[in-house]
Amino acid sequence: MRWIDNAVFYQIYPQSFKDSNGDGIGDIQGIISKLEYIKETGFNAIWINPCFDSPFMDAGYDVANFYKVAPRYGTNEDLRMLFEKAHSMDMYILLDLVPGHTSYMHPWFKESMKQEKNEYSDRYIWTDYVGRDTTTVEGVTGWLRGICDRNGSCAVNYYASQPALNYGFAEITDKENHWQMKPNEQGPRKNVDEMKKIMSFWLDMGCDGFRVDMAGSLVKNDYGQEETIKIWQDINGYIHKKYPNAVTISEWGEPTRSLRGEFDADFLLSFGPSHYMDLFRNANMLDFESNTNYFSKTGKGDLTEFKKAYMLFYEQAKNGGVICIPSGNHDLPRMTAYMDEEDIKLAFLFLFTMPGVPFIYYGDEIAMKYIHSIPSKEGGYYRTGARTPMQWDNSLNAGFSSSREAELYLPIDEDQNRPNVKQQMNDENSVYNTVKKLISLRKSQNCLGNKADFEFVDVSELRYPLAYIRSNENEKMLVVINPSSNYVECNIPKIGDVIFSIGEMFTNTGNNIKVAPCSGLVAKIVDYCYSGFEIYNQFKNI
Secondary structure, three states: OOHHOOOOOOEHHHOOOOOOOOOOOOOHHHHHOOHHHHHHHHHOEEEOOOOOOOOOOOOOOOOOOOEEEOOOOHHHHHHHHHHHEEEEEEEEEEEEEOOOEOOOOOOOHHHHOOOOOOOOOEEEEEEOOOOOOOOOOOOEEEEEEEOOOOOEEOOOOOOOOEEEEOOEEEOOOOOOOOOOOOOOHHHHHHHHHHHHHHHHHHHHOOOOOOOOOOHHHOOOOOOOOHHHHHHHHHHHHHHHOOOOOOOOEOOOOOHHHHHOOOOOEEEEEOOOOOHHHHHHHHOOOOOOOOOOOOOOOOOOOHHHHHHHHHHHHHHHHHHOOEOOOOOOOOOOOOHHOOOOOOHHHHHHHHHHOOOEEEEEEOOOHHHOOOHHHHHOOOOOOOHHHHOOOOOOOOOHHHHOOOOOOOOOOOOOOOOOOOHHHHHHHOOOHHHHHHHHHHHHHHHHOHHHHOOEEEEEEOOOOOOOOOEEEEEEOOOOEEEEEEEOOOOOOEOOOEEEEEEEEEOOOEEEOEEEEOOOOOOOEEEEEEEEOOOOOOOOEEEEEO
8 A cells, every 4th residue: 555545635835834934934944843733633745835946926836946945945955854854753745846837037948048059949849930820839828929039939838937848749730840849859858857857856855756737738739638648657657666655646637637647646626627616616716706616505506517527537546546636725715715614614524535635725724714805926816815824823923924014925814813723723613623533534434545435326406415425345434415504305325323423413213314404424334235326316305
């Protein structure tokens, strides 16, 4: 068994987590100082957003040196210390790898801008002429023109400050001018080899693996992503052979493809075919009022498409790899933008009883607020409101930093009733203590684990409640969740002990259970004479 099979992840946005030196910006020593908290809560693995040297036009996703920690976070030696301290506590650390682009300040890009041919000329996607028509290129978000004396335009990923590294083109659309390269040509191959070197460097230092940014976007004009899959088979094959315990998790959003690329896991994302947004957020993530997400008590949610997509991914993942469902991340408004604490507790009941690897974004475990209309910072725009400093206690700057308020990376939530770790720890009914109990439950029950079996209980045309069965060779458990404000009644396999519940539950005789509004349970199944298909249509509203 590999360590990821029992992993429960905590995502840290380093500049906002804990400041150890009073400069207003979180740092690596701050993370080290809070490892006990993370461990005590129940997490045994951490993903850290990019911490490499950068001009921070995109909060560190614009890397200027893949081999150096950004000075504002500390040094390479600080990061080594973090790895060693985490390992001494039986915890694991993933770094954030950005393979698809660099900062425009990266020395590689500066060399590629020169007129004379050099070893970096083909490491980025340059056309042969500054006025070349590039409208037919798939997978490129924009072009830089007129920025240097080199006669060409350079492709970018996302922001103009992020020139795209060249991994080649699956389909050559400009056959006459010869600037589009195949993935096996020298420039693209050098980039593949460099990624292997970067990953090896940090793995040799003690890192346990990588979350890989925009993993599916490397090869351009790659409509089926087959060439990108081949590149990851090469990179991941190399890494897993050299470092058998290393883990790679992709930001791809399509496990049917990413797991073929030999990733250990893939995220469900706010974009792509997973219908992740149906769970905790509205389809339009900036619509904070309609409350159509499933875990809102309005009862307007619908997981029909999510279930279809999830089961397709789940069947694929059985052949290797797992699926990660995050509570949120640095790119999304926080859960609190759409749900109250009662809703969020039920969302966590779902997250910690589903298969795959749970990922919890820092602060979600205490229901930190999404701060609306906060001024953008480092390319955050609407995302900035989900990146504010962690709230540890009710002391200066919520315990995040000893700096002056004006020096803080981002302002603290101004609400005097803002949640904080200390207060939530002392409240038995808090979101924090619910999370802590659920992680403990997951660890104590093997049939709720990352790779235990799973099946939905289909409620046919009815949307509520959500019910599913988790099982292994020894035990089966039923999870029933009703986030809506209405009572629902359902016929179920005969259950024994209810081992966890949220809200008021009413259990009737036999196989009948009445589920109260805004409630959920986990119960042992003692009479498992049904399959998932045989209990279709067993639920009814009352």
